[in-house]
Amino acid sequence: MLTNSFLKLTSKLRKENHVVDFVATISSAKSILVFMPDKMEDFRIAQKFVHEIEKDFPAAKVDFCTNHSYQEQLNFSKEYGTIFVTSEDISPLGLPKRKLQHKIMATNYDIVIDLNQDFYPISTYLCNKANAVLKICLDEQQREPFYNFRFRINLPMNLEEKYKKLFRYLECFNIPKTALN
Numbered sequence: 001m002l003t004n005s006f007l008k009l010t011s012k013l014r015k016e017n018h019v020v021d022f023v024a025t026i027s028s029a030k031s032i033l034v035f036m037p038d039k040m041e042d043f044r045i046a047q048k049f050v051h052e053i054e055k056d057f058p059a060a061k062v063d064f065c066t067n068h069s070y071q072e073q074l075n076f077s078k079e080y081g082t083i084f085v086t087s088e089d090i091s092p093l094g095l096p097k098r099k100l101q102h103k104i105m106a107t108n109y110d111i112v113i114d115l116n117q118d119f120y121p122i123s124t125y126l127c128n129k130a131n132a133v134l135k136i137c138l139d140e141q142q143r144e145p146f147y148n149f150r151f152r153i154n155l156p157m158n159l160e161e162k163y164k165k166l167f168r169y170l171e172c173f174n175i176p177k178t179a180l181n
Contacts, residue, residue, distance in 0.1 A: 020148055023173050025133050026174050031111075032060045032061070033111070033132065034063070034064050035066075035114040035115060035126070037115050040073075048160070049115075049167055052163075053113070060111075063109075065083040068086040094122070095122070105131070109132040111133070111134045111135075114127055115163070117159055118140060139151055151169065
């Protein structure tokens with residue numbers, strides 16, 4: 001609870017209300033950071049959609065951030081940058097230590113996609129440290145202050161269906177740069 005309160009307070013202090021050109025950001029993204037789910041069952045489902053990210057953002061450099069214990073579960077068809085999070089990277093308060101924060105801040109990401117279904121303080125904190133123009137997550141009440149695009153589905157559906165809808169939606173807005181000019 002203390003961690004959640006701290007995150008909300010820092011979010012209010014950093015609150016930036018600026019308009020994001022969603023279509024331009026999606027279609028011109030050069031670097032994307034994807035937070036894989038922390039729960040193993042959700043991780044396995046999310047892993048099926050890595051090819052969707054590759055298809056939707058073919059020109060972008062994609063990095064993944066995931067729990068170190070899932071390293072053997074990774075079966076990407078392509079080489080990606082991967083940031084592994086270990087227990088040594090997390091402070092006693094449950095937030096990322098500076099070393100992990102600096103790994104995230106070392107790249108200027110255009111888009112961050114958090115595939116955690118529920119509020120997860122580590123990915124939420126790192127998402128804000130990434131300073132990406134567009135921060136995407138599945139809709140969840142506690143996430144409101146931290147992400148500028150929360151994908152909401154009003155119908156009850158399983159996580160796999162939510163991911164399908166999210167990536168179908170993102171694909172609709174990924175217009176080639178030449179078409180924007």
